[in-house]
Amino acid sequence: MISTQAWADAQRLWDFQQMGHEPRLCSVAIGLGSHDLGVADATANLYHRGMAPLIVFTGATSRTTRERMPRGEAEHYRDRAVELGVPADAILVEPKARNTGENIRFSRTLLEERRIPVSSVLLVSKPYEERRAYATARKLWPDVEWVSSSTPMTLSEYVDSIQDARLVIDMLVGAQQRLMVYPRQGFMIEQQIPDEVVGAYERLRGEGFTSRLVPEEASHGKRSR
Structure with missing residues (x-):
């Protein structure tokens, strides 16, 4: 009880975790992998609202997702977003990250390898981790503007x-x-x-x-x- x-x-x-940012058009949306497919739903919704022309889903597996998402969190997120009508060619997958820091660093590397210019990022996380994700992103990739978002609930x-x-x-x-x-x-x-x-x-x-x-x-x- x-x-x-x-x-x-x-x-x-x-x-306190809620950052209260208003979603706006950004260079890319990055959806942080986890047990919660709602992050994929929220990212897809932002895409359909015209808030980002490209999505990166990032995440391997964890002890809480190994059984439910055996191919990796990012892969399952991509499948979910495609089911929700996001074109497959608008999604990049980063399949190796195993913590929030790696989510940011590996996504940055992927985007730089693809020569995709990034000045702002819609950072999509679980609702109770908006502030934590934002604080990590600001530390590891300080020269872009970060806008936090999650499923409103x-x-x-x-x-x-x-x-x-x-x-x-x-x-x-x-x-x-x-x-x-x-x-x-x-x-x-x-x-x-x-x-x-x-x-x-x-x-x-x-x-x-x-x-x-x-x-x-x-x-x-x-x-x-």
Whole structure:
């Protein structure tokens, strides 16, 4: 049973992760691989709205996607986007990335190899990882403009879609921890984190929502979705 306080704290973390960017026309959209096919749906929607002429889907597999997406997250995302009417020739696949840093670095390399000029990127992630993805991208590819996006939905709607409330809160806590730890390790830009968000994170961590945490000395080379 998840307490009323835990739900309130989870909501605070969820709200903080939302960057509030308005989607606009960018050079390319990059969809970050994960267990959530909703990222592919959101990226396809942005394409159909004319927000990007090209999509890069990036991601290998993880312990949470190995069975559901055996050919790799990016490949399954591409299939989903094609089902939704995105032309196959408007999609590039980066199949090797195993963490958010690699998603950004490997996508950049792919685009540079194709000699595709990039001045701005629509960065499409899961709703609870908008800020984490943005902070990573700004650090690793600082000379382009980043616009964060995800499927517009509430925390309760996301929990309903995943059907595992505890896992969602664990993932929120994990995303928040990375915002606090990774800047010191050089993996993200530093961001101001309000005291009330830190308090919510600490209470949830104290209640045992810890399955998605990484050791604070962890290398970004390790899988850390």
